[in-house]
Amino acid sequence: GQNIDQPTEMTATEGAIVQINCTYQTSGFNGLFWYQQHAGEAPTFLSYNVLDGLEEKGRFSSFLSRSKGYSYLLLKELQMKDSASYLCAVKDSNYQLIWGAGTKLIIKP
Amino acid sequence: ETGVTQTPRHLVMGMTNKKSLKCEQHLGHNAMYWYKQSAKKPLELMFVYNFKEQTENNSVPSRFSPECPNSSHLFLHLHTLQPEDSALYLCASSQDPGDSAYEQYFGPGTRLTVT
Numbered sequence: 677g678q679n680i681d682q683p684t685e686m687t688a689t690e691g692a693i694v695q696i697n698c699t700y701q702t703s704g705f706n707g708l709f710w711y712q713q714h715a716g717e718a719p720t721f722l723s724y725n726v727l728d729g730l731e732e733k734g735r736f737s738s739f740l741s742r743s744k745g746y747s748y749l750l751l752k753e754l755q756m757k758d759s760a761s762y763l764c765a766v767k768d769s770n771y772q773l774i775w776g777a778g779t780k781l782i783i784k785p
Numbered sequence: 786e787t788g789v790t791q792t793p794r795h796l797v798m799g800m801t802n803k804k805s806l807k808c809e810q811h812l813g814h815n816a817m818y819w820y821k822q823s824a825k826k827p828l829e830l831m832f833v834y835n836f837k838e839q840t841e842n843n844s845v846p847s848r849f850s851p852e853c854p855n856s857s858h859l860f861l862h863l864h865t866l867q868p869e870d871s872a873l874y875l876c877a878s879s880q881d882p883g884d885s886a887y888e889q890y891f892g893p894g895t896r897l898t899v900t
Contacts, residue, residue, distance in 0.1 A: 772830060
């Protein structure tokens with residue numbers, strides 16, 4: 677079966693750096709997405725990786741290793757507003773998004 | 786106008802009721818999706834419409850019935866639901882779903898409670 681694994685919950689301190697990992701096993705691979713979802717709100721797109729390597733976008737970066745079935749989302753200079761759930765999703769061979777259960781990130785002052 | 790809108794935002798219904806969820810996208814996208822989100826579980830894809838044609842139906846019970854009258858509107862008709870159907874129902878849209886690079890844009894969801 678297809679599977680996306682990510683930690684259920686992480687805690688970090690304001691101003692620090694946090695890395696959220698995602699491992700996947702899917703039938704085919706057509707890209708990996710990271711979304712942010714604040715409580716009670718819609719998921720919003722953060723990043724897309726289809727080739728190996730690091731994609732940087734401001735304070736957020738996303739890394740992909742296709743051979744290892746592994747990605748991470750790196751958040752720098754954490755702010756209180758970064759408290760949210762972070763969802764990892766992979767497009768499989770049918771271009772369907774397979775989703776992880778999300779990582780709830782708690783930022784403490 | 787916000788990209789993807791959903792109404793109602795909250796819905797409480799009994800198991801014998803019939804209700805409908807509405808989704809509208811103002812982004813000019815071709816594809817629309819219904820997802821179910823339950824606490825601490827991955828998003829579950831329910832239905833996909835591409836150019837108004839249903840292309841995916843992931844073994845969803847018949848008590849959920851989708852309708853897509855045009856590329857901008859999507860409905861989910863609900864009848865004789867079960868308490869385990871209580872969840873957040875999210876609508877999303879995207880450009881060509883067959884292109885790997887296009888992300889999905891989500892609405893704020895309808896929080897459904899079945900009593």
